[in-house]
Amino acid sequence: MKRFLLACCLISCSITALSQGAVFTTTDTAVQQAYRWAAGMVQHYRGQPNDAVGPWYEAALPSRNAFCMRDVAHQTIGAAICGLDKENSNMLRAFATHIAEKRDWCSYWEINKFGLPAPEDYRNDREFWYNLNANFDVMFACWKLYRWTGDKSYIQHPAFVHFFDKTVSEYIDQWVLQPDSLFTRPLHPNAPVPFNKQDYFHRCRGLASYVENVPDLKMGVDLIAAIYRGLSSFAAMQTGKGDTAxxxxYQRKAEQYREKIDAYWWNASDHRYYTWYNGAGQFGTGEGEMFLLWFDALKDTARSNQTIAHLLAGQWNVETTSYLPVICYQQGYWRQARNYILWLSDPATPRREYPEVSFGVVEGIIRGLMGIEPDAASQRITTLYRGNTADTAAVRGLKVMNTEITVTHTGKQSTFQHSGRQTLLWRAAFAGKHDRIIVQNVSRTASFRTDNNGQIISFIDLKVPAGSIIKAGIK
Structure with missing residues (x-):
């Protein structure tokens, strides 16, 4: 209780509370208050410097003083925005380091501040809780963090390379996750002997989904999406290394999983995806659709929009809802994204103190509302303001791609500056179809793309030398 009282006090703190991360300001006072609360909570969940596990932040039930693989994979970008880079690196490396053949190429699902597997989820190497999505989600998180920070250790450190290599090969084989085995695999591969179905360390040692309340679950659509994204991330890493073959x-392997989703999991009568398949050979629906969007596994625009519509029409727990701000912004549902930010940060919202919530709000504002998308692989940073043009919004001191950037959106104009040593590529994007974009008072030809909600986005790529201030806008 004392910790949550302290967190509440942070809401009224000055901008000093955000000094360890990016500083965000906006004339949209409701969003400003949401960011101030969320960034304060992120700092509140930071571990103590002398904790045995090393730099860490809470990414599980707060009472456990621990971090689990799913929550960390979701919270990393929010953490990076708030200056928790050492924590991200240390925690992800801890997961990678503990992958082991004796655990059938699983890691520890949850690690506590003492550097030990959390006893709530682990008894011994034969009896423990583990969601099979986790390895692939961590791979995706590492790839995203490399793109965000420019830190190549996320894709090149020996511990990560070993984790990735084992996951895309032995892990898939050991847990019978090949594309043609998704419906025929055993219900409990690698189960302890003797098997006690009443012991959740037995029946949940290798759950085939993040959704944990389906009896006799054989496969979750969210796991297939996770494998697709994990293998796609692995393929992108190989491209960066120059190994095009x-x-x-691995991109072909990834596509095999994505194709299974559209071929077998779409429920045409209900206009939504099934989310689980059980041991009796039955499909069913429940939670899990969110991860189809989180892992960007839907290429059919009509189906992805129907999935979004179903999610927007439902009520979900705060963990699931915390994914919606950034997803809605990226999918083109900007008004709904802002509504979710305000709901998640509302003191009346049940369980808003769950760590994923504040980290998700921070990411939703900086990556979603401000549209900031760094890509270290191409040395390009995209910006796209998704707020009301009557408002002004700015972020300064944001560390991305081994530099710090300042981005300001004012009306129909965006300003970009960075302090790095090398020239960067800025993709200045604007909502709507605009044939010309004004750059430093010079009119230039724009390019176009369309988001999933059908809105046209106009953009232009600009080279920005270190220290210079570039302005781009529309009429």
């Missing part, structure tokens, strides 16, 4: 091989 290996990259092509």
């Amino acid at each position: 290996k990259a092509a091989l």
